[in-house]
Amino acid sequence: MSSTLTRTFTVAALSALAWLPATAAPVIIPAPPQISSTGYILMDADTGKVLVEHNADEQLPPASLTKMMTSYIVSGDIESGKIGEQDLVEVSVKAWRMGGSKMFIREGTQVPVIDLLRGVIIQSGNDASVALAEHVAGSEDAFVDIMNQQAALLGMTSTHYKNATGWPAEGHLTTARDLSLLAQALINHHPEHYALYSEKYFSYNGINQPNRNKLLFTDDSIDGIKTGHTDEAGYCLVASGQRDGMRLISVVMGTRSEGARANESQKLLAYGFRYFQTHTVYAAGEVLSTNRVWGGQRDEVQLGVAKRVALTIPRGAEKALKAELQLPEVIKAPLSAGQQMGRLTISLEGETLYDQSLVVTEDVAEAGFFARLWDGIKLFFFQLFN
Structure with missing residues (x-):
């Protein structure tokens, strides 16, 4: 029996x-669009279902997409009570001297954590990233250890961080798939701070800077997440948006220009929203x-x-x-x-x-x-x- x-x-x-x-x-789905990108992926943020991928497991330099992990850790420490949004962070010489994209904080001044977090997310400030890393862990090197530990906890098995900014460094690598997992965690674990990724401008020290994510200015359904660019990494973008109760995450790495990373991301997202649903x-x-x-x-x-x-x-x-x-x-x-x-x-x-x-x-x-x-x-x- x-x-x-x-x-x-x-x-x-x-x-x-x-x-x-x-x-x-029978259900018939058209083939996905052709995407001009070294590696890319399209994921349903709710279910984790991957809809489109290409070279999603190839290790590539992430440039400033690195700052997604920096902000994720800071958001977690704020929500756990380890640090407060209004805690004052003293700006070190190292943070002040950082090159590349900057928030323009000054050595010896004190800046609230929440302002630095906006500087990381909206302005992609290398100086703000280092200042937060030093505040959370005592040094950037110690913070990098936390970054790698957190990556392992999130299942980002092909990611290794060498700094908190994405500044070019040998062995500082991730994948499109790992970045989609990090984006999913940002959205689901820290929804209050995720709202910062949709802010189009942030002004500090008399300098108003726009968010580098062009999709925020052209598509009302897009509310994040982060851009990145170095000569080695090319132009990269992790984007997310929501339509009709469905949230998608796209990652494109190694495109040729600012416009290309936005266009290729838009093609992926449009395909997902048009032909799929979260049921x-x-x-x-x-x-x-x-x-x-x-x-x-x-x-x-x-x-x-x-x-x-x-x-x-x-x-x-x-x-x-x-x-x-x-x-x-x-x-x-x-x-x-x-x-x-x-x-x-x-x-x-x-x-x-x-x-x-x-x-x-x-x-x-x-x-x-x-x-x-x-x-x-x-x-x-x-x-x-x-």
């Missing part, structure tokens, strides 16, 4: 707890099955999903999603809320998109001795004749 029961539904039918065969026309299949805690419980103070238990189930699918394909439940034939008390039991698999045209355990939605205590004895007798005959 099989220990599990398998039932297949369309997703819509499963939500209604009624069986229905899945039928839908919430089930809400967190949604019940998918009600099952008989043997030997419990209650006769039934509900099984559902612990977390929201969201999938990136072709637009209009939600009716073709097929859900499969694998349920135990016999469920015995006691049961605890959150206990894993059974399995949910969701597929589209034969491709598995989701495969996770279901969970018990509420406790079911064990019944008394005589109730368990009677249920045991009934279970014996149930199994005998089924």
Whole structure:
């Protein structure tokens, strides 16, 4: 006798707890656009689904895209209470002397953390990056150790930092895929500070500078993230935007000009928004099955999903999603809320998109001795004749 029961539904039918065969026309997605970039990737920020990629794992110099990690660490320290937004940072000689793009802070002055963070994000200030690194870790070298530790925690397996700015250095490398993971973390882990990436201008020391991300000025749906450029790295851009409840992240590295990095990013984002959607299949805690419980103070238990189930699918394909439940034939008390039991698999045209355990939605205590004895007798005959 099989220990599990398998039932297949369309997703819509499963939500209604009624069986229905899945039928839908095949989904056809056009080929992605041709992108003039050394390495690139397009990801759904919500689900992590990669929609387009090319040389996404090739290690390349990130230039000022490095500052995404610098700001990520600072945002984390602010939110954890290690530092405060209004804490004053004394500007060192090293920070003041930094070349390249600058916030124009002055040696010996004190600057609030939040102003320096804006200087990093909006003005791409090398001086602001070093000042924050020294404030957080005591030195830029010590801060770099934190950067590499954080990269490992985020799964950025092909990234190695040598400084907090992106200043050219041998071995200072990352990939388009790793940058998409960092961008996803910036958006999801620090939403309040992520809003800084959409600010178009920041003025400090009497100098007003525009954000170098041209997409902020041409597309209202774009709200970040960071540009980078050196002779070795070329022109790079990590961009993100949101339309109709879908947030995408694009990374382009090694383009030929400021205009090219914006145009190539726009092509990727437009493709993703036009042909795909982020579809919430089930809400967190949604019940998918009600099952008989043997030997419990209650006769039934509900099984559902612990977390929201969201999938990136072709637009209009939600009716073709097929859900499969694998349920135990016999469920015995006691049961605890959150206990894993059974399995949910969701597929589209034969491709598995989701495969996770279901969970018990509420406790079911064990019944008394005589109730368990009677249920045991009934279970014996149930199994005998089924």
